Each structure stands twice: as structure tokens, then as C-alpha cells.
Amino acid sequence: MAGSLLSKPISGVPMSDSGLRGDLSRRPRPVYLDLVRIRQPVPAIISILHRLSGALLFLIGIPLLLYALQQSLASPEAYAALQGNLGRPIVKLMLLGLVWAYLHHFCAGLRFLLLDLHIGTALKPARQSSFAVLVVSLALTAIIGARLW
Numbered sequence: 001m002a003g004s005l006l007s008k009p010i011s012g013v014p015m016s017d018s019g020l021r022g023d024l025s026r027r028p029r030p031v032y033l034d035l036v037r038i039r040q041p042v043p044a045i046i047s048i049l050h051r052l053s054g055a056l057l058f059l060i061g062i063p064l065l066l067y068a069l070q071q072s073l074a075s076p077e078a079y080a081a082l083q084g085n086l087g088r089p090i091v092k093l094m095l096l097g098l099v100w101a102y103l104h105h106f107c108a109g110l111r112f113l114l115l116d117l118h119i120g121t122a123l124k125p126a127r128q129s130s131f132a133v134l135v136v137s138l139a140l141t142a143i144i145g146a147r148l149w
Contacts, residue, residue: 042130050108053101061098096145103144104137 040048071082085091111129114120120129 043126046130053105056101099144100141103140107133107137
């Protein structure tokens, strides 16, 4: 009995889209989206980089930091070997990438906290703060990179 009550339309309204007109003009949906060719606004790029930097720090940065801490505390010979490894240019580049990830994640996180407080949510301030995050994180990375080398 309950099934028969639910299958009847209420006041002549169809229960599904099947009763709607079929002649509605709709644009065909794209079959393939080329995500590289779609131009994202700067706030969207900053948001994507915030997620990527967080993943990079969590999946690579923390394990490397813990490994380096373990090696530095194991013995004086292991500490000397760690110092030797950290002097290699490829390792310095990896560290510079992790420094950028940390600084970008920090600056973008501050931006998102301000956005959560409804500060800078209009279009122009949102774009300006996105550029500021990008410039500040790259500038701080360059300063630390200059000191690293």
C-alpha cells in the first residue's frame, strides 16, 4: 500500500525528469577536458599549490626530517656522514624545495585563515593576496637558498 502512495504524482508534478519536455536546448557536455589548457585564476593556483605543498611536506618532508634527526643522534660518525650528504648540491636542491613547500604552505595558510574571517574575500583583494603569497614565499625561499649555498 505504501508503494502505491509514493508512485502517484502530487498535484500533477512528475516524479522524475522523464515527464519534462525533451526539446530543451542544452549545450552538449564536453567529452574531454584538457586541464592543462584551462587557464586557472591565481587564487585557484595558490589553492592547488597549498594542497600540493601540504602533501609534499607530509609525505616527504616529515620522513626525511625524522631520518636526518635519527642519523644525527645515532653516533658522531653518522652525524659526520649526514653533514657530508647535506653538502651535496642535489640534496641542497631537495631541501630548497622543501623549504619552499613549507613557506608557501605557511603563507597560503595565513591567507586562508584571513579568508575564513571574511577578510579579503572580494575579487580584487583575493587576487592581490594570492600574488602576495606567491611573491613572499618565493622571496623568502630565495633568501634562505642564498644562505644555504
